Amino acid sequence: MSFINYSSREINCKIVFYGPGLCGKTTNLQWIYKKTNPDSKGKMISLATETERTLFFDFLPLALGEIRGFKTRFHLYTVPGQVFYDASRKLILKGVDGVVFVADSQIERMEANIESVENLRINLAEQGYDLDKVPYVIQYNKRDLPNVVPLEEMRRALNPRGVPDYEACATDGTGVFDTLKAIAKLVIMELKKGQEGG
Template sequence: MSFLNYSTKEINFKIVYYGPGLSGKTTNIKKIYEKVKSDSKGKLVSLATETERTLFFDFFPLDLGTVKGYKVKFHLYTVPGQIYYSSSRKLIMKGVDGVVFVADSQRERFEANIESLHDMFDNLKEYNIDFTTLPYVLQLNKRDLSNISPVIELNATLRKKEEPVVEAISLKGDGVIETLKSISKLIMVNVKQKLR
């Protein structure tokens, strides 16, 4: 649910990076944070455990500039991937405007991707969010590793609608901005249609 203020001419969107544990959600956010100019970003908040696993969420506000005189701001969140943080994931999905599913391309994480995807559908359902109209991007991460499933195989199982698919190596920053651009465009096009 975007927040539009006609008085201050600001529009805010919420993007959530979803996916199984250790798929690279936090790495995506951190790479975006490194790449964007300092005057267009707020502080990166990371609620992590001692071993740097996400405990609650990572967050930072990103100011993308203006469109037709309106300031466009994105709030980027990750969810904790571990199975047992289900309640936290649900809370973070509230009011989401767009989701990036960060899939782990490694063969041994194939099942974990499917499980996380189902968990995401359950959480969307809880908030009556219609997946068919939700701006959504599938990112196939860790494409540089040797033990990965082919893209065609991952797409056959994980691609649930005609969503854009981005191959990424988030540790190197490859595909990270492309993913953000892709989801941002989908969100803006979606809101443009809704506000008509």
């Protein structure tokens, strides 16, 4: 649910990074924060436990510049990945414009990935969204580790719809901005469609 302000000529959109626990959602945001020009980012907020596990959400406001004279801002959120924080995850999906699913490529996390996508589908549906229709991008993270599932197999399991997907290693930034760019593009295109459709 974007916010278009004709008075201050601004567009604000909300993007949520979803995925199983420890898949690297927060790391994605930290990399984006680290590599963005100080003028175009706000403070990154992490509501985390003492052991740096996300408790409620991470939040990073990002100003990307202008489109047709409108300042374009993206608000990036992560959800807590751990299974028992489901109530919090539902809240963060409210009013979402686009979703990035961060998958953990390690063999032993495949089941957690599949469970998390299912959880995403259910929680989106509760908010009145359909995972097959929202702007959606998948990131296969941790490709640098030795025990990863082959790309084709991950695609088959997690991306039957064939949405844009990227291999990544969020700790060194590989694929992080490709993912962000892809979701931003889909979100803006969806806005365009919404306007045209009346």
